[in-house]
Amino acid sequence: MSEAAGRCLALSGGVGGAKLALGLSRVLPPEALTIVCNTADDFDHLGLRVCPDLDTVMYTLAGVSNRVTGWGQAHETWSFLEALSQLGGETWFRLGDRDLATHVERTRRLRNGESLTAVTDALCRALGVEAKVLPMTDDPVRTVVGTSGGELSFQHYFVRDRCAPAVTGFRFEGVDAARPAPDFLAALEEDATAVIVVCPSNPFVSVDPMLALPGVEAAFRNSPAPVIAVSPIVGGQAIKGPAAKMMEELQMPVTAAAVARHYRERDLLDGFVVDHADAGEAAEIEREGLPTLVTGTVMESLADRERLAREMLDFARSIAAPDRRP
């Protein structure tokens, strides 16, 4: 896909999504890429607004992400957390000193009346990120994880309890009253959008919150641009995060095909991308009527990220104008 071929709208959660977003940012001109990030795992901690997925994408595109932890910044120091611990403060959520600047500055600007869209844009510009990075909404939406032991806020489930509780379902508090961020809606509706990419992110807690925003699923179904998802499940495992564990606990087969079905049953996809490890499943998915690209989806190197981005864009271009309407 060349610049003239239109814009790419990518939906991303954290690490996996950010890797593909980085690949896309390196094969597309900046003005041709919009990355919408899940904000349903945002939370207020120590009085600060923390936006893990936005930050992972922002730091990754800025080249300052911490590749060891998968969150936060590289070259980080931990004096704040040490001192906070001495003061008896809450330290289960690991906030590095550099990372903290993002949360303090964002919180200050939000309190000042700026939208999360505007704040994200300002932070990205300051860090030299050229692609447009957006929150899915400027309104508060919060994932609540149903578990066998009761409901948990997402970060309590994810970080504090290390995904140990067995999940029974999810709800996205506030989503019915939330509006997609204006630039997200615009990208969904504008003719210049040539492809919509669902990055290899957790279907339940990264992608579904974005899809649950009023109007987004309908926009996906009505979009003239093909919608392509990249499977976060490779060879029956999640590259990172609890997606595989969740699928098991939700009594789903832990397969790329099950991910495809998860989106397909809502008639949202025009194409799917799986890893070579799942070539067998690709045939099954195609039999069900969904064009499927088989390639290397495990992004270890920067070259991997760029190659997958390119192949995925070519694949999108190869798909005929979609007609998913009944």
Added chain:
Amino acid sequence: MSEAAGRCLALSGGVGGAKLALGLSRVLPPEALTIVCNTADDFDHLGLRVCPDLDTVMYTLAGVSNRVTGWGQAHETWSFLEALSQLGGETWFRLGDRDLATHVERTRRLRNGESLTAVTDALCRALGVEAKVLPMTDDPVRTVVGTSGGELSFQHYFVRDRCAPAVTGFRFEGVDAARPAPDFLAALEEDATAVIVVCPSNPFVSVDPMLALPGVEAAFRNSPAPVIAVSPIVGGQAIKGPAAKMMEELQMPVTAAAVARHYRERDLLDGFVVDHADAGEAAEIEREGLPTLVTGTVMESLADRERLAREMLDFARSIAAPDRRP
């Protein structure tokens, strides 16, 4: 003064006051010492409540103060400020990574509805400070500095503009509606208080805000306990901070005697302490009817702090039951 002789109530600003407070904390049992700190130079910065004098006293008593800067913590790192600078945030007020934990935790607790008294107590306990450290009030009072170029908030004058503007006067916004912190009032009124110490702090912006709180000057005048002030001016200079510069700009002689007069004209003192360098002035102050102790008041070592504390307490004990009422 022995434990049985009653309690010491000390009023402190930042560095100079904290030095004497440390001395007092080492010669008195913890339950015999209450230190009230100026909060009129507190301010909200980046959405965080910063209390410079409370923190300097707390850090000093906890043994974690930064003796080079005179503010903040020792063994500090600066990653937060570096990252904030990259984000285009405000960096004129130097917040270290460790120091930041204090502000974040305090702000969180204040937003949670705790009083500044309660928060200060919790932070001090966490840091192992045994003496009682109090804010002068739980209500907002803010020093506004009148300058030849107009009014400035205190931290803009003090830190951002490095005390460069010539001062014309001061007002303490909110002071008329503020109540002294309950434990401050109680210490002023209780019989067990055997001495009230005005530490060698800036008379205009550290001590006067405390005195301006409703009822405090009257309590000083009515107190059966002697009120002793230690001069922050030694040999015509301030050991630290803008006191001398301010006196000059306010057309006052830059002398210990002028400091004594500043408090005496309001009939607040029963005794005064000056440095050997000002022995000549001591005679002048005594002629005006105020008992004056001449000793070494420049506190370089820990031993200096302890010695001055002891001598000052002995001096207080030597002063007859005060009768300053007309």
